[in-house]
Amino acid sequence: MRTSAQWRPDIADGQGRLSDRIVAALAADVASGKLAPDVKLPTQRRMAEMLGVGVGTVTRAYLEAEARGLVSATVGRGTYVAGQAERLEGSGDSPIDLAMNVAPAGRAEAHLTEALGRVRRRSDLRAHLGYAPQGGFESHRRAGARWLTDTANLGGLDWKRVIVTGGAQQAIAVSLMAASRPGAPLIVEALTFSGVKTLAATFDHRLYGAAMDAEGLTPEGLEIAVAASGARVAYVQPLQNPTGRMMGTARRHAIVDVARRRDLLLIEDDLYGAYAAELGRPPLALLAPERTFYVTGLSKSLTPGLRVGYCVPPQGGDWMERCTTALRGIAFGSPSLGGLIGVQWIEDGTAYEILDDHRREFARRTAAALDVLGDLVVRPPYAAATELWAPMSELEAERAAARALREHVQVTPPSALTAPGCSEFGLRLCLGAAPSLAVLQEALGIVARILAETEEPALEVV
Helix, strand or coil, X not given: CCECCCCCCCCCCCCCCHHHHHHHHHHHHHHHCCCCCCCECCCHHHHHHHHCCCHHHHHHHHHHHXXXXXXXXXXXXXXXXXXXXXXXXXXXXXXXXXXXXCCCCCCCHHHHHHHHHHHHCCCCCHHHHCCCCCCCCHHHHHHHHHHHHHHCCCCCCCHHHCEXXXXXXXXXXXXXXXXXXXXXXXXXXXXXXXXXXXXXXXXXXXXXXXXXXXXXXXXXXXXXXXXXXXXXXXXXXCECCCCCCECCHHHHHHHHHHHHHCCCEEEEECCCHHHHHHHCCCCHHHHCCCCEEEEEECCCCCCCCCCCEEEECCCCCCHHHHHHHHHHHHHCCCCCHHHHHHHHHHHHCHHHHHHHHHHHHHHHHHHHHHHHHHHHCECCCCCCCCEEEEEECHHHHHHHHHHHHHXXXXXXXXXXXXXXXXXXXXXXXXXXXXXXXXXXXXHHHHHHHHHHHCCXXXXXXX
């Protein structure tokens, strides 16, 4: 094993974070051959000393380089320039995961030790050993209101309207329990989130799929579903999972108009909204606060293990009481200790830094995926997409998913995503779970070849 403990990056002057410039220098030296495969890099502490920067800056750079497949790190051995095989395979014996919609690993990890140290010194730490008060600790609710104001275009949100839950899935469950009875009909988009299908099965809700177009749920589709089902509640995703479609502002107003005319309650799932917040499109909860349950969480923006969600019930009436009662019924209340990392990160600004890292990485992965897949997928309406949608027939999609798995790539089959009445199908390709950009490109190349080859056999005329 070759070593190069004295390697020092040639960091270019200019704007941007120092950690990003360290990674750029590393990538340039790997590409030029100055750093050969299997060369050992300086320790993080040694690199920090050489550059005169904090260890945290180098830690972020090394984690980013590992996520990009430039280096490999093993506890106790150190960090090495990755060989070509490592850069391409990187996934061990498990299939390359294009089915799980998560943020790329490593960004939150760089901040965890520091956050734990700060949490340990919090004056309110001891209080978190007990049960949280109704709706959650005030510091958690205030942090949640700040986060939603800053990242979800929910300007001026009163923290007293925020209920803290154990993740967004729990927030959806709370909203369903508050808004409807078990067994009642529930309107969803024709292609919908698998988690709401699981909740519907648990609570015995009868699902009705409403028609979609390039912006997601259509007003006409919602009207037809209400008339056919008699439903009083609709689960809606303005930034749609699994297709990545996004409602324009006019469409959002039109959906709200239907809801008001039909006296329909809306459960707005905005879990991925932070990745498209720069478009400035208003949440449904801002347009119709009297009839919208707004739900989201930190898992997709920061890290999956941070099980913190937020439910903002409709204004007026007894919706807050109904939601907190439902939360007591399924979890006895809001999270206590489990939510402190999220609170600390929001309060000290780390959450925004992690989110910005994820936005940049998803933008990079989206651009690379579009280069590989081209017209096989629908181009998303925003840069930092977490998933891409490849439309095709149901039979083609099922065959493609099966072929991809045989070739060591896992994608989401259409059966997990469809609601009753669905007439369009496809494959969802998630971009965040692959351990590096190189591994993602390898997996997408396999998918692209499969999709290009997949054709339904012509029916034989007899």
